[in-house]
Amino acid sequence: MTYAPLPDLAIGARHAAFLLLQGRAAAAAELCHRLQAIDGRIEWIGGFIDLLTWAMPRPQLYPLVRALVDAGFANPCSFDLLAATAIWAGKPEAARALTDPARFLQVAALHGPDDPVLPLLAAELSRDLEHFQQPSSRAIRMGWRRNHLEQDESPLLRQMFQRLQTMALDYIARLPAEPDNPFLRARPDRLGLRGWSVVSGAETHHVSHLHPKSWVNGVYYVAVPRVVADAVEKPGWLRVGPAVERGFNAENGWDERWIQPQPGLVVLMPSHFTHETRPLNQADERRICVAFEVFAQPA
Ligand SMILES: [Fe+2]
Structure with missing residues (x-):
């Protein structure tokens, strides 16, 4: 053979x-x-x-x-390239069909910031962490992760995934049906959910990235230090939008949003939405969140 x-x-x-x-x-x-x-x-x-x-x-x-x-x-990388070429071609509407945060970015509370599940999750998600300094194939810098949470049998994590799945499926169900839209028509037939915890210290941040192996991704904030209240420096905030050096903006077709973390908040976005985080710049507190992906399950 x-x-x-x-x-x-x-x-x-x-x-x-x-x-x-x-x-x-x-x-x-x-x-x-x-x-x-x-x-x-x-x-x-x-x-x-x-x-x-x-x-x-x-x-x-x-x-x-x-x-x-x-x-x-049709995948997050080709959608990112398609949006970029639309902007280069002077077609802001074609770019916005893929990049518009007003249509595709959802920021909503799963529950309140004082929910009793949060300290339990914070303790659970701080266990068995792996440190990442500057990995070449990941966006995280100087932070800690616990991978493959979806494989954990902990009732607490199973319940968390159930709630995130419900929220993600509701988000997907409310996306418009547009046969000509490359992102919308790429919806997988069978969806899976996976996730990992991210524990951030003073210097932890994420460089601009997308999630190439999924269709939709999100983040669920579990513990948020007080320093995120600074709306000028935006420590620990999430920026969803093109990397600044690409020169894309709201006018030419790719708008941005800044998201202030708060416990219980869930952010959902298409996986081609590039995003990054700012460091906390505070040594004595941790930000704990769960990053998750909705991906295509094999038939
Ligand atoms: Fe991410």
Whole structure:
């Protein structure tokens, strides 16, 4: 038996870009899927974008990337690229169809800030932590995580996931039905939920990132230090929007929102919504939250 060789990711990414530049969107999407099967985080897309932007002026790339998405390569990374190319093409409405926080970002309380479950969860979520200093493939910096909470049999965590699932499914049910919208039509048939705790100290923060292996993601705040009351410096706040250095803004098609954490608050967003957090800059208190993802379950 012979096997087709696995494509080298960097070479494959450039090949996929060449296919797209030749107008062969279906072949490009098929190769991109093969690369995604090797690297589910799609980190090779940087080389793909580099070649596209080298070969063609940025304002002309939108129809090509739209064709790639329409050919089935539909995921947070391609939606992010599609929004960027829409902005480069001077099509703010096409960008907002993917990026509008007024339509797609939900910030709502799961329960009040004095709910008795919170100290119990704070204690549970502070156990078995793993420290991350500056991992190359994660957005966290100088913080602690406990992964795979969905696999834990703790009744407290099972109840937490049940409540988050109810909230996430309600959010999804209220999303509009628009067959032409690449994000909305990419809703998986079978949904799964997974999550991890994040315990933040003075320096912990997250650099701008998206969640490439899910469709929707969110955060649930469990313990929030008093320092987040500072609405000027915004310590520990969540910023949802494009990284500042990309030059995107509300006018050209990608607005931002700042979210002040409070215990019991849940934020839900599409997984292509890039976001980041600011450090607390206070050594004596911790912020504890649960990051979670709604992802496609295999049939
Ligand atoms: Fe995140």
